[in-house]
Amino acid sequence: MPNVAAIGTYLPCWGIPARRVVGDDEDAITMAVEAGRAALQSGAGVERVVLVSRNLPLLESSNAAVLLAGLGLDPELEVDERLGGAPATLDAVSSARPRTLIIGADLEPAGAAALLTAEDGLRVRTAARVARSLPVRTRNATGTVHDYGDPRLLHERGLIASLAAAWLDTPAAVAGVDHDSANDLCVGNPPRLPTTGASSSLFALAGMAEAGTTGPLVAVEQASLSGITVSHGTASVHRREPASREMPAGGYADGAQIPISLAAYERAFEAKTRWEAGKFAGSDELDFPPRYRVSNDGDLATLYDLVPLPRVGTVYTETTVHMPVPGLRTPYSLVLVELDDVEVRALVKVTGAEPGSVAIGDRGRLTLRRVAVRSGVPDYSYMFEPESVTSSSGPGTGFAA
Amino acid sequence: MRNVAIVGAGMTPFGEHFALGLKDLLPMAFADCAASVDKGIDKHDLQAAWFGAMATTDGFPSGNLADTLGLPELPVTRVENSCATGNDAVRNALFGVASGAFDIALVMGADKLRDTTSKDMLWEWEAMARDMAWDYPLGVVSPAGFALHVSRYLHESPATREHMAMVAVKNHHHGINNPKARLRFEITVEQALAAPTVVTPFGLYDCAPQSDGAAALVIAAEDVVDRFTDRPVWIRGVGLGLDSVMHQHKRDLTTFPATIRAAKQAFTMAGMTPRDVDVAEVHDFFTGIELISYEDLGFAERFGAYKLIEAEVTSVGGSLPVNPSGGLKAKGHPPGATGVAQCVELFQQLRGEAVNQVDGARIALAHNIGGPTAVSAVTILEGPGANGS
Numbered sequence: 001m002p003n004v005a006a007i008g009t010y011l012p013c014w015g016i017p018a019r020r021v022v023g024d025d026e027d028a029i030t031m032a033v034e035a036g037r038a039a040l041q042s043g044a045g046v047e048r049v050v051l052v053s054r055n056l057p058l059l060e061s062s063n064a065a066v067l068l069a070g071l072g073l074d075p076e077l078e079v080d081e082r083l084g085g086a087p088a089t090l091d092a093v094s095s096a097r098p099r100t101l102i103i104g105a106d107l108e109p110a111g112a113a114a115l116l117t118a119e120d121g122l123r124v125r126t127a128a129r130v131a132r133s134l135p136v137r138t139r140n141a142t143g144t145v146h147d148y149g150d151p152r153l154l155h156e157r158g159l160i161a162s163l164a165a166a167w168l169d170t171p172a173a174v175a176g177v178d179h180d181s182a183n184d185l186c187v188g189n190p191p192r193l194p195t196t197g198a199s200s201s202l203f204a205l206a207g208m209a210e211a212g213t214t215g216p217l218v219a220v221e222q223a224s225l226s227g228i229t230v231s232h233g234t235a236s237v238h239r240r241e242p243a244s245r246e247m248p249a250g251g252y253a254d255g256a257q258i259p260i261s262l263a264a265y266e267r268a269f270e271a272k273t274r275w276e277a278g279k280f281a282g283s284d285e286l287d288f289p290p291r292y293r294v295s296n297d298g299d300l301a302t303l304y305d306l307v308p309l310p311r312v313g314t315v316y317t318e319t320t321v322h323m324p325v326p327g328l329r330t331p332y333s334l335v336l337v338e339l340d341d342v343e344v345r346a347l348v349k350v351t352g353a354e355p356g357s358v359a360i361g362d363r364g365r366l367t368l369r370r371v372a373v374r375s376g377v378p379d380y381s382y383m384f385e386p387e388s389v390t391s392s393s394g395p396g397t398g399f400a401a
Numbered sequence: 402m403r404n405v406a407i408v409g410a411g412m413t414p415f416g417e418h419f420a421l422g423l424k425d426l427l428p429m430a431f432a433d434c435a436a437s438v439d440k441g442i443d444k445h446d447l448q449a450a451w452f453g454a455m456a457t458t459d460g461f462p463s464g465n466l467a468d469t470l471g472l473p474e475l476p477v478t479r480v481e482n483s484c485a486t487g488n489d490a491v492r493n494a495l496f497g498v499a500s501g502a503f504d505i506a507l508v509m510g511a512d513k514l515r516d517t518t519s520k521d522m523l524w525e526w527e528a529m530a531r532d533m534a535w536d537y538p539l540g541v542v543s544p545a546g547f548a549l550h551v552s553r554y555l556h557e558s559p560a561t562r563e564h565m566a567m568v569a570v571k572n573h574h575h576g577i578n579n580p581k582a583r584l585r586f587e588i589t590v591e592q593a594l595a596a597p598t599v600v601t602p603f604g605l606y607d608c609a610p611q612s613d614g615a616a617a618l619v620i621a622a623e624d625v626v627d628r629f630t631d632r633p634v635w636i637r638g639v640g641l642g643l644d645s646v647m648h649q650h651k652r653d654l655t656t657f658p659a660t661i662r663a664a665k666q667a668f669t670m671a672g673m674t675p676r677d678v679d680v681a682e683v684h685d686f687f688t689g690i691e692l693i694s695y696e697d698l699g700f701a702e703r704f705g706a707y708k709l710i711e712a713e714v715t716s717v718g719g720s721l722p723v724n725p726s727g728g729l730k731a732k733g734h735p736p737g738a739t740g741v742a743q744c745v746e747l748f749q750q751l752r753g754e755a756v757n758q759v760d761g762a763r764i765a766l767a768h769n770i771g772g773p774t775a776v777s778a779v780t781i782l783e784g785p786g787a788n789g790s
Contacts, residue, residue: 265534289534317550317552317556322599322601347549347648
């Protein structure tokens with residue numbers, strides 16, 4: 001088994017501390033990118049990516065290209081999109097080779113966490129795995145949900161019976177259940193977890209790593225369970241967990257499908273999802289979006305390189321759209337952002353802030369979001385998150401151990 | 402190049418013409434125009450037509466114009482240049498006649514926005530203005546594109562939302578007398594400021610209404626003008642300017658370089674300066690655009706537009722009335738027709754027959770800016786009395 005080098009976590013800013021919700025511009029992939037980038041800020045290498053979720057935006061087609069682009073990783077990397085909950089993420093850790101980025105992402109409650117394996121770091125080893133069937137809540141291929149409606153049955157014949165079958169020591173943390181249940185089953189003070197799905201086991205590991213807790217970590221989904229034992233060593237933990245705020249009121253004007261040209265989507269994809277500009281050899285100018293150029297004497301130049309753009313900038317001008325726009329939630333704010341240190345501006349939407357709250361001169365970062373769903377296709381690009389959102393993170397989120 | 406004059410001008414009322422199609426509005430506007438030709442016109446006198454239409458609701462626009470006028474032999478060229486379409490149609494027709502290729506030509510402009518269901522109209526029209534991959538999904542609706550300019554303009558200049566409201570009040574006031582205008586009622590500054598927000602910093606009264614309509618001009622070479630009128634209105638200058646399409650490529654959002662380029666061409670061609678202009682129809686799709694345009698057209702110094710509106714210089718009765726027709730604000734804005742309709746108003750102004758007559762008006766200017774603030778057309782007209790030389 002590999003060791004854990006770094007863990008990154010991400011929570012959307014909307015909702016209440018114990019239950020975050022996503023805005024219209026976030027999904028499992030944008031959250032996975034946020035958590036993944038947090039884990040990768042240590043600078044260690046990645047050779048493959050495992051994404052675990054039960055909320056993958058595309059079940060047909062693939063989420064891999066956007067995920068790799070958002071993470072700034074090579075499009076040649078293997079991406080394993082796994083359907084699963086808290087145990088599946090721990091299973092991915094158990095079987096991972098070094099330099100694997102494992103990400104869990106959940107929508108309800110919302111959050112994502114990512115873990116990077118390495119030769120050194122926090123030592124973990126497989127402790128238990130039990131697959132039992134008690135399908136008290138089901139969702140089929142078309143998304144239809146059935147709930148059996150017996151939480152006592154789930155607790156007794158799911159959680160407790162599976163724990164007994166696993167022959168584990170008393171856990172130090174339990175992921176996949178509510179905090180009170182976890183508390184009853186654990187020694188000491190198990191970390192309070194913001195999610196219950198695929199990301200929850202990594203949130204638990206982050207809490208144990210920060211607190212220096214060792215012992216069994218158990219991840220549960222209905223009657224299935226996986227466990228690892230956390231022993232010595234250290235992993236760096238990077239949390240992107242802004243303080244929670246109530247989602248601003250808004251209206252959704254129904255009726256129109258926003259059209260898409262998939263040809264235009266494909267042409268723009270790399271620059272748009274990797275936040276890159278075109279640059280011709282011998283020129284200092286950046287073209288954003290990238291484009292062909294014609295010289296004064298009519299020569300055509302097409303071979304530009306894509307170069308990364310700065311991800312911080314200052315608002316040059318702004319507007320907030322209040323009128324109903326079919327297919328979009330209003331109000332929303334648009335800003336023209338001057339990127340730091342380059343002669344490039346970008347017209348983007350605002351994320352993570354009350355519409356109308358961003359002013360000329362405000363500073364912030366550009367981050368991957370789902371800009372729109374166009375005729376069934378999630379359309380990803382970058383949005384401006386004002387500094388006030390990121391600076392609200394740290395103690396007080398209720399989840400740091 | 403030969404001197405060219407407008408000898409007839411007319412238009413339909415602008416409004417939500419649910420009961421009238423494009424094929425009805427075109428003959429209506431032409432008949433209104435023909436009726437204004439002092440010595441009359443036989444439609445077969447027309448040798449060519451330029452038709453400004455931004456969109457099409459009933460198929461092939463050029464053919465629709467020839468068909469509906471009953472002139473199947475008439476060569477018709479469609480012009481499409483976003484909100485500058487109408488004045489660009491004037492410009493192209495002028496070149497056709499001034500060059501000697503034709504003696505008599507028809508300029509028409511029309512658009513029919515309200516044949517599309519309102520829920521689909523927005524994305525349909527946005528597709529004509531935005532980069533499909535980058536800007537389109539952001540929801541940069543038309544007022545938002547202009548608002549990015551006006552927000553920055555309000556940030557850098559002394560102008561305020563009150564000054565924008567004064568533009569709305571002025572143009573509503575002018576529109577009351579205009580039977581072709583869609584919104585014919587007075588508003589107050591307080592009402593404008595208290596109106597629901599559409600797109601910051603625009604409230605409802607900062608915006609022009611979506612409308613249908615058509616407008617027509619007959620233009621003639623100086624050699625044949627006498628056949629139609631003894632009171633021609635001369636086209637002295639035309640200009641067309643462009644600017645970057647995407648907002649992120651525009652360096653200074655407090656100004657419209659497209660307007661500056663178009664105005665420079667038109668004034669140079671006319672041998673005139675902004676001080677020569679007695680009356681103007683300026684693109685007030687949104688009130689703040691009229692303020693910025695005062696500066697781009699040379700009517701005010703940079704960031705000095707607010708002084709003109711405060712001192713009522715641009716009201717009828719002031720020294721440089723702007724939008725005596727009520728502007729886009731009160732009339733409405735069917736893009737293809739808008740520029741042509743501005744020239745209809747100025748034709749009447751320069752002949753002393755306008756509903757809000759500007760005393761002694763001799764030189765007039767029409768202006769449009771659009772296509773994500775990336776294209777502008779300016780036309781300069783001179784009234785009868787000038788001998789055309």
